[in-house]
Amino acid sequence: AQSVTQPDIHITVSEGASLELRCNYSYGATPYLFWYVQSPGQGLQLLLKYFSGDTLVQGIKGFEAEFKRSQSSFNLRKPSVHWSDAAEYFCAVGARGGGADGLTFGKGTHLIIQP
Amino acid sequence: DTEVTQTPKHLVMGMTNKKSLKCEQHMGHRAMYWYKQKAKKPPELMFVYSYEKLSINESVPSRFSPECPNSSLLNLHLHALQPEDSALYLCASSLLILETQYFGPGTRLLVL
Numbered sequence: 001a002q003s004v005t006q007p008d009i010h011i012t013v014s015e016g017a018s019l020e021l022r023c024n025y026s027y028g029a030t031p032y033l034f035w036y037v038q039s040p041g042q043g044l045q046l047l048l049k050y051f052s053g054d055t056l057v058q059g060i061k062g063f064e065a066e067f068k069r070s071q072s073s074f075n076l077r078k079p080s081v082h083w084s085d086a087a088e089y090f091c092a093v094g095a096r097g098g099g100a101d102g103l104t105f106g107k108g109t110h111l112i113i114q115p
Numbered sequence: 116d117t118e119v120t121q122t123p124k125h126l127v128m129g130m131t132n133k134k135s136l137k138c139e140q141h142m143g144h145r146a147m148y149w150y151k152q153k154a155k156k157p158p159e160l161m162f163v164y165s166y167e168k169l170s171i172n173e174s175v176p177s178r179f180s181p182e183c184p185n186s187s188l189l190n191l192h193l194h195a196l197q198p199e200d201s202a203l204y205l206c207a208s209s210l211l212i213l214e215t216q217y218f219g220p221g222t223r224l225l226v227l
Contacts, residue, residue, distance in 0.1 A: 032213055043119075043205055044158070044218040090157055094213045102148055103216060105157035 002027040002093045006106035013081050014114050021076040021109050023091030032094035033074040034103065035065055039087045047089075050074060061085070086113045118142075119219035121206050127225045130196060136222045138189040138206030146212045147189040149181060150205040152221070158205055164189060165212050196226045 003026045013019050025031055032051055036044040048059025055067040065076045074091060088110050092103040119140045128134050138147065146165045150158035162181040163170040169181065178200075180192040189206060203223050207216040 034215070036218075041203075041221075041223070043121075043220040044207075046215060046217065049215055094216075102150075102160035102163050103158075104160075108155075108157050 002031065002104050004091050004093050004104055004106035006089075006091055006109050008109045009107070010110045010112065012112040012114055015083055016080050019076075019078045019081045019085070019111070021089050021091075021111070023074045023076065023106060024072050025074060025091075025093045026072065027093055030069075033065075033067060034092045034094065035059065035063070035074075035076050036090045036092060036105075037087045038090065038108075044090065047076070081111075081113055083113045083115070086111055119206055119208055119217050121204075121219035121222050123222060124220070125223050125225075127227065128193065128196065129227055130198070132196075133192070133194045135193065136191040136204055136206075136224075138191075138208075138219055139187055140208040140217075141187055142208065142210075142217070143186075144208035144210050144217075145186055146209045146214070147183065148207040148209075148216065149189070149191050150207065150218075152203040152205055154202075162191075163212070193224075196224075198226050200224065201226045 005024045034049045035047040038044050047063045048057050050057050050067045058064050063078050088108045090108045091106040122137045148163050149161040152158040161175050164183040167183045178195050182190040203221045205221045206219040209216045
């Protein structure tokens with residue numbers, strides 16, 4: 001079965017500083033990988049996705065992520081964070097298994113922006 | 116347009132009540148999903164419909180009953196829920212299974 005690990009539960013970054021959120025996945029074949037962001041009490045918004053092709057993918061709000069097969073990683077980056085980026089970030093893998101087809105999420109990383 | 120709508124936004128119900136959550140999309144997507152999200156936890160998949168066919172997550176109690184009347188609508192019928200079922204219930208849709216999923220804003224459910 002597939003799994004996703006986000007090793008950082010909380011990350012604090014100063015406004016204007018760069019950001020990297022880590023994500024590692026476990027899946028036998030090439031996975032479909034996603035990053036979603038969730039503000040408190042809200043649904044999930046898609047930031048970016050990787051299906052195949054170029055391993056560096058660009059997303060909305062200035063985010064990018066790089067797929068590294070050798071490291072089973074799909075880390076999210078942003079060169080300069082804004083206070084509005086404070087939210088919960090989920091990495092997810094889309095794969096078949098367990099009798100149902102859907103997304104398996106990591107536990108999330110809570111991003112705090114300090115002035 | 117990548118909008119998935121969910122009603123109601125909030126729902127409070129007793130353990131003997133019967134209620135339903137509704138999800139709607141008009142993007143022509145043929146796969147729809149229900150997720151349950153407890154506070155400070157990631158969403159957990161409950162049900163998947165693909166071309167109106169149900170894939171059941173075996174760990175979901177029978178007090179949750181999904182229904183897909185057509186390719187645009189997805190309901191979740193609730194009966195005899197427990198307080199531990201209180202959570203944010205998220206609906207999502209995708210063009211096909213394993214394609215990008217678009218999420219609705221969720222229904223926040225409180226079971227008393």
